[in-house]
Amino acid sequence: KNEVEQSPQNLTAQEGEFITINCSYSVGISALHWLQQHPGGGIVSLFMLSSGKKKHGRLIATINIQEKHSSLHITASHPRDSAVYICAVSTDGNKLVFGAGTILRVKS
Amino acid sequence: KAGVTQTPRYLIKTRGQQVTLSCSPISGHRSVSWYQQTPGQGLQFLFEYFSETQRNKGNFPGRFSGRQFSNSRSEMNVSTLELGDSALYLCASSLFTGGELSPLHFGNGTRLTVT
Numbered sequence: 214k215n216e217v218e219q220s221p222q223n224l225t226a227q228e229g230e231f232i233t234i235n236c237s238y239s240v241g242i243s244a245l246h247w248l249q250q251h252p253g254g255g256i257v258s259l260f261m262l263s264s265g266k267k268k269h270g271r272l273i274a275t276i277n278i279q280e281k282h283s284s285l286h287i288t289a290s291h292p293r294d295s296a297v298y299i300c301a302v303s304t305d306g307n308k309l310v311f312g313a314g315t316i317l318r319v320k321s
Numbered sequence: 322k323a324g325v326t327q328t329p330r331y332l333i334k335t336r337g338q339q340v341t342l343s344c345s346p347i348s349g350h351r352s353v354s355w356y357q358q359t360p361g362q363g364l365q366f367l368f369e370y371f372s373e374t375q376r377n378k379g380n381f382p383g384r385f386s387g388r389q390f391s392n393s394r395s396e397m398n399v400s401t402l403e404l405g406d407s408a409l410y411l412c413a414s415s416l417f418t419g420g421e422l423s424p425l426h427f428g429n430g431t432r433l434t435v436t
């Protein structure tokens with residue numbers, strides 16, 4: 214079993230829909246990261262959190278430390294949100310363990 | 322502020338050769354970490370450097386090595402290249418100093434092809 218599990222693996226949504234991507238982990242962590250990767254490879258850090266909830270524009274990330282679970286929500290999705298979303302956990306400093314990623318496609 | 326710069330962007334090497342990749346972090350960032358991304362294994366942690374010292378190392382063979390210079394720039398080296406080393410190599414920098422973590426800033430990566 215992988216230490217970081219993401220679901221779903223693939224997600225297709227219509228523009229405007231509310232989207233949720235889930236991440237579960239089985240190791241002790243110091244922080245959890247949500248990353249976005251567009252075709253071409255560049256990775257952008259969306260959130261780094263160790264408790265509670267963070268919001269940035271239309272994106273919201275939550276984490277439940279007791280349940281070892283995090284969710285990334287996208288409200289009012291848009292085609293430009295189409296990308297791979299990756300959950301990663303910091304086990305020691307910037308030593309990250311990554312989930313397999315969720316491929317999101319938002320259709321107009 | 323300039324972002325994380327990785328050079329070169331693309332590289333083609335032959336099996337058995339060695340390669341050196343470079344990463345210049347954001348000014349003021351002293352932590353640099355390296356990751357490998359392949360279609361089969363996804364993203365995997367290679368190593369992390371802080372103040373010229375290796376803080377962490379992932380599960381990669383000794384052919385993979387790295388270093389960090391006094392200006393925080395980092396290089397990674399892969400010797401005796403194998404076909405399976407073909408990957409996107411990403412580096413990231415952060416303000417992390419050993420206490421509280423700070424967000425990672427990724428470079429655009431170096432795409433290495435081994436033939």
